Amino acid sequence: MERYEPLKIEQKWQKKWEETEAFKATEVKGQPKVMLAEMFPYPSGAGLHVGHVRNFTIVDVLTRFFRQQGLNVMRPFGYDTFGLPAENYAIKTGTAPQEVTAVNITNFRKQAKKLGYAIDWSREINTSDPEYYRWTQWCFLQLFKKGLAYQKESYQWWCPEDQTVLANEQVENGKCWRCGHEVEKKKMKQWFFKITEYADELLDEIDNLEWPEKIKTMQKNWIGKSVGAEIDFEVEGGAPKIKVFTTRPDTILGATFLVLAPEYVGLEYIVSEDCKDAVAKYKAAALKKSEIERQENKEKTGVFTGAYAINPATKEKIPIYVADYVLAGYGTGAIMAVPAYDERDREFAEKLDLPIVEAELIDRDAYGTPKVTYRMRDWLISRQRYWGCPIPIAYDKDGNPHAISEDQLPVMLPEVKDYKPDKSGRSALAKAKDWLTVEIPVKDPKTGEVHMKKMTRETDTLDGYACSSWYLWRYASPRDDKAAWDEKAISYWEPLDYYCGGDHAVAHLLYIRFWCKFFADEGYLPFREPIKRLLYNGYINAPDGKKMSKSKGNVIDPLDVINDGYGADTLRTYEMFIGPYDMDAAWDTRSVGGVYRFLNRCYNLCFGNTSKVDKNVVVRNKTIKKVTEDIHRYSFNTAVAALMEYVNELYKNGASKEDLMVLAKLLKPFAPHLASEMLEKLDSDDEWPKWDEKYLVADTVELVVQVNGKLRAKFEIEVDDLEDEEKLTEMVLADERVKKYTEKGVKKTIFVKKNKLINIVV
Ligand SMILES: [Zn+2]
CATH class of the missing domain: 3.90.740.10 (Valyl/Leucyl/Isoleucyl-tRNA synthetase, editing domain)
Known part of the structure; x- marks a missing residue:
């Protein structure tokens, strides 16, 4: 028999899935759909960490589970790419953030593919792609037209040394992170989204959501x-x-x-x-x-x-x-x-x-x-930074803001050489002199005639949370160049059925609800809440229980687990087994080995000799029920534990082909490569198995005991015990009610399982 070689098996199946576009989702009228997504990651240079793997695997387990149940499933993927790390790197090295981001995305995608996720890669999106941020700008303009994007004076952190505005996260203990100078608050004109307009509805509809109570409470307190x-x-x-x-x-x-x-x-x-x-x-x-x-x-x-x-x-x-x-x-x-x-x-x-x-x-x-x-304020959205979505606004001579017309979108991020903010407190966009001037069509209020007028562009960029406030809708029609999202596609797929993440309890999760209500009011969305169910996963800490961090040197690289020979299936299954998904958990290298041995046993059972006798019907049905119900209630760790127990039973009793097919099907959401290999060997599809209640309804049955054909005693026994003749006979012969008829010595015992009967011949 061949050995379990995870890397070989995984490569084989990943290639197959890629070539057949196995997870491409298309609308099928009348077929029930499920859409799932994780909070899309920021693709850092460090690549995937164990937290990503936990987050993405939860989504993947559910994705595959629903696919196996015959639902039409969409599981897209995207990258939240604007933000500070790429900009800081650009300031330090002069490398364009566009370049760094492209490299990081390539790496991230490669790693996600190595984990065997059932992603529809044709729906990949990236917020710093002009084809994407064109529509972020369109969204901004809709809010601007309705007065929900507006400017007002507001206090900002200001570094007098660098002459620049700082974000909250750029202020450390009251000092500038760049130069260490003490910061002050300065009044400046800033852009805001009027989220307070929806405060009451945001509050009132929280209770209807299938979200964790703690997140609902945090949002309520935030709205205050x-x-x-x-x-x-x-x-x-x-x-x-x-x-x-x-x-x-x-x-x-x-x-x-x-x-x-x-x-x-x-x-x-x-x-x-x-x-x-x-x-x-x-x-x-x-x-x-x-x-x-x-x-x-x-x-x-x-x-x-x-x-x-x-x-x-x-x-x-x-x-x-x-x-x-x-x-x-x-x-x-x-x-x-x-x-x-x-x-x-x-x-x-x-x-x-x-x-x-x-x-x-x-x-x-x-x-x-x-x-x-x-308590909630309007959402401050302007940033004096280069690496963000340009705000599609220009100013006339008197400083009045005008919308860039929609057919002039996208307002492209201009190329610059130096990414540092301008000395005047404006972003590096102010350094792109050619880009700064723009002609936009303006209607004369008296004559109604439209003239092109020269104006100066806004140099602020949008808060990254604006880019992530609508990305779930872009997934419905990611390559659409006529609209931000396609009406028909979005009414089929959305609202999102399952959303999984471990961050942004108030900011992102509140902003996306606000935009949803606004665009519903404008007639662009057929629903008012974007996310039906939220799974808020816990963190994975280092083996010492502390947060993983580079400086502490306690970071576990998930790719090491794969490359050390354990494979992606072990990594995925281990991260589901590590504990309840919504609790923090500490990494345990020994337990990784335990999961690897479990998968080895699955492989060996399947590729070894099968038993002709079907001895495991009760435990098999019990396991189907347990795993199905556990996945439904997101109890992934107990589902894996049930599979481990099941494998123990199969080892003890011998496994029939039916036993193995069920094992492979139930295992597939967790360890899809190995399970696919097993199903191929068994010549089976992956349809999710159903359990038969008749094996589960009565946990106990009545066992009749005869001595020389005469009824002498009745026993209430567990159904499972019918599988163990030796144990039953021993128990019956030791019972006082039977003993008094068998004092002369037992010649033989005859067990008739289907009649639940033992006949003792004396
Ligand atoms: Zn400074």
Whole structure:
């Protein structure tokens, strides 16, 4: 008999799948469909890591499972290619990010193919491909036309040394990541998407989704709806009134001071002359902190403005403070502090020795206008970076933004030599002088005539999350050059049935829901939620339980597992066996070897001698049921464990051809190459097997015992025990009810399995 040689088998089947385009998906009217996808990866230079393999294999197990059940399955693939790593590499080395990305994609694709994924490679997409980002720009323009893409002044991280805007992730401990200089916040005009317009619907529809509860809760908290009231407070000395937002207007009698966010608009009109320096200093320090830092439960800080407001309920004079625990974007950026009822207010009051008054509660509407606010802000989408999708906007002489016309798309990323941001804080796109000027058609509002007008292009690029907010729809018609997605194809395939990933609980997963609702409103999508089921997988850690990282030197390279001779099937099956898919797990090299031995046993059973007797019918049916149900509930690790137990039984009892066909079919989602080899040997298709309830309904049966043909005892036994004559006979002969008839000695025992009967001859 030949030996199990995974690399040989895997190459053979991968070649076959490639040549026959085995996983190409086409719409078939009337055939039920399933569409599955992972959160598409950023193709880094390091290639696939063990986390990718877990993520992609979960999708693959389900893909193959549904294919074997006869459903019309689509499993596409793509790359999220814009972003920082390629840009940093470009700044350092001068290599165009386009080139680096192309190399990385080639490597990623090669590795994914080595894992035997059932991917429809004709649907591969890449967000930095102009044929793709042309439609990202089209999406932007639809939002712009409806006023949902707009500009406003906003505070940005700014490095005074480099003279550039920095993203949140480019600020480390309040310092610039490039030069180490202390950063500051600077007010700049930025682009936003008005996601807040959909806050209520995003919140209300969460509960209808088949998503993990923890993700739903995170989204709810992110949206952070608060029902409360706005109340006006007069300021002593004639400064403009302060409008506060509170969720507890009924506690106003206990409001003993006001607190403003450091960014509060109009703060300068409130602060008294002698407090100006202290407030300015405090504000500068506060602007260096992130909102997360400000909300952390640290010791409260703040400064007095020197001004007083009048509590409209008590008519008392109360001091006005500035403190960074109040955020500008929450409500109005001003609160009435009620230290007797609010913990953070109390901490602040205790710190600054302010009065805490336990007052009675009053009617909620007595002084307040009812008001609902959200924690979620509009989504800031402009980036002063080169390696992103250009924003399809140009400015006239007066600085007014105009849409590039749709037939002028894509706005191509211009070629530059130096990828560093411009000294003015603009991206490197500003250095492409020829590209900067554009003529776009503008309609004269008086005459209605259209003239070409010279304008200057926007040099900001889009947040990468914009590119990933619609990619699932591109999968429906990835080569379409007439539209972002084809109406007919998308209504057949989507919404997506299964989405799997281990990241982006709020950002991406919220943004894609927002775009879906918008494009549904515009009549472009026939559904309002893009993802039916979400599988949120856990991480794989190093053998020592710590996060894998290059610096710790504890990274496991999945390709090593394949190349060491274990093969892709072992790697895939091991990563499904490692633990519940939604929990973090530590890599265990010994257990990889265990899985490899299990697959070896499968091979040996199949390519060894088969048993003519069908002894395993009960365990076989039980295993079909268990594996089927386990995959349905995403319990992949217990499904693999059930297959291991099944193989143990087959080793003990001998395996019939039927046993082996079932084994190969159930194994195929996990170890598709080996299973295909087994099915070929057995001359079998891969149709998912069904179990027969009759072997499972009664777990116990009645065994009748006769002595010399006369009924002497009945036993309740497990169905499985009918397979073991020796064990049954031993048990029966040891029983007191039988013993008294067999004292003279047993001549022989006759077991009739189909009648569930043992006859003892004495
Ligand atoms: Zn710097």
